[in-house]
């Protein structure tokens with residue numbers, strides 16, 4: 414991408430960020446606060462299949478949020494690729510991980526997540542990226558969630574923390590795991606309790622979390638606001654993570 418002409422009129426520093434993603438090991442994580450209102454522009458750029466998926470939700474709020482997050486994804490990708498949002502074509506891997514399928518755009522890895530009105534889109538140059546966002550307000554049965562989804566080591570780390578801190582601790586572990594499994598493409602087909610991630614407070618952790626043959630991964634946690642926690646996972650080390658709100 415040589416020019417940022419399509420980005421220059423935008424209100425954020427996306428104009429500078431678009432070209433920089435190709436220059437080094439940089440990942441960009443965009444947080445989008447979704448609207449409770451119907452935003453008709455969102456539907457205009459969706460594909461017929463995305464419109465159909467949106468309309469399959471019974472809850473109008475879920476319909477709106479689906480349309481908005483997929484429209485935001487298309488719009489963001491279009492800024493980096495300098496194409497129109499509606500021209501983008503996707504395909505999915507064996508477990509549902511979406512990717513761009515046009516040869517000229519497939520260098521741009523991306524991942525999408527959504528929880529309770531907050532969407533996150535992570536983008537990276539030539540890398541399988543995974544992002545997950547979760548909401549602390551939505552955790553109702555913490556003990557059960559920890560029991561079902563954490564390794565024995567993670568369960569011990571969470572149980573040893575003061576009770577008020579446990580929800581955030583669990584969510585940090587959970588987003589780290591889900592981001593990694595989304596980067597790999599398996600999603601939750603890989604049982605999350607079989608994955609053990611060090612429960613350190615470090616913002617970025619690195620390691621062969623999937624065993625010695627699964628390669629080295631970097632996972633960075635980001636608090637997008639007081640209630641939402643997110644993590645982004647990437648293969649290898651040395652990534653610079655830039656987080657922005659759209």
Ligand SMILES: CC(C)(COP(=O)(O)OP(=O)(O)OC[C@H]1O[C@@H](n2cnc3c(N)ncnc32)[C@H](O)[C@@H]1OP(=O)(O)O)[C@@H](O)C(=O)NCCC(=O)NCCS
Nearest residue numbers: 508509510511525526527545546595596598599600601602
């Ligand atoms: C991918 C998965 C981890 C998402 O979990 P979630 O917390 O509900 O949802 P998130 O908002 O974080 O992510 C959803 C997005 O991840 C992406 N995604 C879907 N499958 C993916 C996969 N295997 N790997 C990476 N990303 C995936 C899609 O962009 C999806 O957005 P969409 O549903 O709006 O199209 C989970 O749905 C999963 O494991 N799916 C694969 C297994 C499966 O299909 N199971 C069906 C029931 S057995």
